[in-house]
Amino acid sequence: MATRVTVWNENVHEQESDDVAERYPDGIHGAIASFLEDAGFETRTATLQEPEHGLTEDVLAETDVLVWWSHCANHELSDQVATRVVNRVHDGMGFIPLHSAKNSKPFKRLLGTTCNIKYRHGGETERLWAVDFGHPIVDGLPESFEIPETEMYGEPYDVPEPDRTVFISWFEGGEVFRSGLCYRRGRGRIFAFRPGHEEYPIYYQDEVQRVIENAVHWATPNEGAADPDWGQNDPIEPLE
């Protein structure tokens, strides 16, 4: 059965900037959903402006992996929906925050840190090195690839020590960044992927699309063990 993906986007820059609207005529969510659809995933989209931000209990219950793009409107997400997303991740839903979604409420709540970084607008070269060259998220990729123009994100990146560091980026201006990080919270897999500033056509780039496709496969929920019988439990062995 195909993995069911929901691509969520705050969808603000596309409304406010002609430049972004021209680059992503169907929104960043539309561009991402399009290549994931082509890759064989069952795909839908949702945006900040919809009722409940398009992330009702029903939508989330039918979502295997949630891809998330956000930037300037991270604070506009309701606490209630943020909690709902976090709970679904605990329950097994994959979560792939892209670019500034590192500042989104669900990601910060799942990680427990500030997620602070350095940044710089203006456009410069980024080279992503696949440091975890055996990881399924880099299947079919070269040992490194370049994004010709991007916003810079720089270390220190205030996140917990990750389960796996998949990519480390080199930036023309002299910084480095851990651009692909794996975490698990409860049953849910999280892959935080840095690239994707709205001012550049990054989601049309082959390698970037391949990473996100691989990440969706990797983050697809598995069965796991039976639900733990949490709470009060009688002894299994006789007590003296």
Place this chain on the structure above:
Amino acid sequence: MATRVTVWNENVHEQESDDVAERYPDGIHGAIASFLEDAGFETRTATLQEPEHGLTEDVLAETDVLVWWSHCANHELSDQVATRVVNRVHDGMGFIPLHSAKNSKPFKRLLGTTCNIKYRHGGETERLWAVDFGHPIVDGLPESFEIPETEMYGEPYDVPEPDRTVFISWFEGGEVFRSGLCYRRGRGRIFAFRPGHEEYPIYYQDEVQRVIENAVHWATPNEGAADPDWGQNDPIEPLE
């Protein structure tokens, strides 16, 4: 300079149960503060009932390590104070949640999971194995020690994969539990230590006291690197 420790306690069972009040006449916080004082730490206490739960900005600013006991009143902690504690941990304060403090707001926010467990009242034997036998938190301890009567906590324990698993407990009734877990969030070290149910004189036990003393040493903040210059940054290298 001596590490400055604040021992926080919700201090509810001591008020509501003659049995607990008799066991811990100065409160659980008083008992813990007393042996930490004897161990050479500069120690103060704070409780839920005080204004701002006794955890003002000033108190936290002067606290190197916060030892935390809570159980039935975890939900009564104000969100504001929970946020304040989390921020101070990010900034370097050590944090040692004991027993049911695994359900406290600061701990759950720092970890990002449900922290669900199994449990059983009634009193049974627990044996803690020092699986990370080289860790500073087990300095001077035997390879295992017993708590003759305790509440049971059982796996699965819904927490992120820890940085180090220091103790694993064996329970008479057939369960196991990861009873000593290390995490870091920002600059702050966290050691979650399971023992300490209010119905038993656990904090008078030598090995338990030694673990907590060792943990305070381990969680004492270090200098670290200079504060990161987060936010907008100019390029270090010339851009083309």
Place this chain on the structure above:
Amino acid sequence: MATRVTVWNENVHEQESDDVAERYPDGIHGAIASFLEDAGFETRTATLQEPEHGLTEDVLAETDVLVWWSHCANHELSDQVATRVVNRVHDGMGFIPLHSAKNSKPFKRLLGTTCNIKYRHGGETERLWAVDFGHPIVDGLPESFEIPETEMYGEPYDVPEPDRTVFISWFEGGEVFRSGLCYRRGRGRIFAFRPGHEEYPIYYQDEVQRVIENAVHWATPNEGAADPDWGQNDPIEPLE
């Protein structure tokens, strides 16, 4: 394409003990290969007594996952074959050391520690708790299961902090053990699984078979990134 599994066994107890020979008439390797074959894997076996221990370059090149049982003859494995196995793991082959294979040359070389443990013969109850309840290796399993009679292995277990702790065992005699541990070395996934003493019919037990089947799936190599271009490299960016 079906995962190609080689089940390796030192095959000594089966020759020396009527009791073991009766329990495992086709050898422990035969019993394991049989249920893996039934699970749809392409399966072969190899033993210590064959030329090159049955693990020629060709056999290893055609092996996706190597399941390994050894105990009393760990020291009889040639250094050359041990090196060959280690190299294939680096290159991507999955490796599943069972029971006393924790003392095998390949496992110890891959981990870099002594792998020391406590142990006790005689037969007692073990209960394995699926502490990492969302891991693919516990797919379809209950939150815990029992092995009615087994050899005990006890902590401290001298291994590096694992990538994931999947199982923790409770033993009747008072010990605990991390019975299912995940590591990666190079491209290869390693899952060390404790159960399987030759004196008990452990590999006929459903839950044990399910764990090993799941582990073979989990350890099956993926494509990963292109082979790194290690060694001397020219600069990508112009040097001043």
Place this chain on the structure above:
Amino acid sequence: MATRVTVWNENVHEQESDDVAERYPDGIHGAIASFLEDAGFETRTATLQEPEHGLTEDVLAETDVLVWWSHCANHELSDQVATRVVNRVHDGMGFIPLHSAKNSKPFKRLLGTTCNIKYRHGGETERLWAVDFGHPIVDGLPESFEIPETEMYGEPYDVPEPDRTVFISWFEGGEVFRSGLCYRRGRGRIFAFRPGHEEYPIYYQDEVQRVIENAVHWATPNEGAADPDWGQNDPIEPLE
């Protein structure tokens, strides 16, 4: 009591190159021992050319932390001495392999991987970012520092996922590298630190000296728990 440090050096380039001999008139070991002595450590040196490479059982027994520089002669180290070093690390000795010591026998045996990298001679700028800005190894350091001229090491670096990634380097030629990595094996702490090519005066640089001093403090053995009683053990609890 002062930490007892042994600085080991293969001491080959100093004999074969006038340039290196002039840069390090007392050998690289002499230069490192000198600033560690000034920092208050009790310091000795040992080299490849001495009997047993200067690393007798007695010397190692009196060594708390072993700092190790090697490059072209890694293969000349005897297997016996390599084993001796590995055993002492398991037993608690800190181990700080510098630069090409990532190819030394003790390091590769402790890690269990190939430790392969990219490299480039010629001299270019390296900038080390303190990504783990709260770690004791970066105490007193800025968020980044530069080495004006160095040999390049590039990812992918074939090592196990580290316990902590302390430094990530940016290189002028377009590569990145995890330049400061923490591991533990048995009781022993390992910090692999990249800088230090013999063709440049890197060990005279303040920041590099500070890192190594901090690492010696961090790697100094602690007491830990009592030695585990490995091997055959009687049951603690009565068996049925």
